[in-house]
């Protein structure tokens with residue numbers, strides 16, 4: 590049996606290593622992981638509530654009336670929640686399971702094998718990282734991640750062996766749903782259906798897979814998998830493994846709503862880019878991740894990103910009626926990301942644009 594590592598080496602460990610070292614032994618984590626006080630845990634409003642559900646088969650196969658009523662439902666969900674459950678999307682539960690298992694297989698490789706993909710730059714097309722907070726503080730979170738660009742070039746870890754085939758199929762099949770949702774969201778804002786696609790030059794953009802790994806944690810109540818944040822993205826579609834831990838929570842009307850992510854549905858999470866295009870009519874959803882002392886949670890998100898030099902700005906048609914006294918700033922995707930990190934993710938996307 591190996592002896593428990595010293596505190597300094599714990600700080601260089603991945604979350605997975607730390608979980609292995611602590612869960613069966615000493616249950617004390619390095620102080621930088623403790624981000625919640627018992628009093629805060631007690632007093633936070635956490636509730637179970639049903640979030641909107643959208644049947645997207647009706648975008649494809651419904652008659653005109655059904656299609657327009659689904660577009661209104663998508664609009665309402667984006668306005669009131671910034672998230673919804675996507676059902677009847679046509680992707681098999683088998684492919685979803687294989688995708689989650691492929692990420693699980695990667696996270697369970699040895700630390701040496703995973704280190705090949707260690708993040709050097711946040712724009713690396715494939716990168717693995719752990720616990721750190723990109724917002725720049727000395728706080729750490731209970732999560733390992735692997736981010737992989739799957740389009741226009743398919744990157745993949747060489748192990749597990751089936752990662753390549755599964756991620757290629759998954760990227761191809763989800764792309765259709767992503768495109769349908771992009772068109773529906775544009776229409777729901779009263780814009781041409783191709784507006785978002787064209788204004789963000791998505792034909793030159795990329796498609797990204799994000800795998801998150803949250804192993805059991807001995808002090809689960811006091812740590813966070815991910816702190817409250819909105820995604821600097823257009824939107825993501827999320828799935829998770831079969832776990833007893835419903836770790837994801839979204840902020841709605843000042844309460845944290847626990848998300849029960851049941852396969853084969855996807856969870857749609859609206860990101861900052863659409864908040865900006867919609868001139869704040871739609872809000873990117875603030876969400877956070879809690880962890881469990883017993884089970885491992887794996888989540889996989891897929892999203893598309895515009896080229897980093899594309900300008901993020903409200904759609905001109907939505908600007909006229911906004912009533913805002915100032916012209917919003919025109920920031921490129923790259924500048925927006927830098928500003929978001931500079932402000933430690935504390936401001937909404939529209940606040941950053943209007944600053």
Ligand SMILES: O=C(O)CCC(=O)C(=O)O
Pocket residue numbers: 799801815820827837876878888890
């Ligand atoms: O693990 C989750 O459910 C959410 C992950 C997440 O919020 C992210 O990767 O930005």
Ligand SMILES: [Fe+2]
Pocket residue numbers: 818819820876
């Ligand atoms: Fe997120």
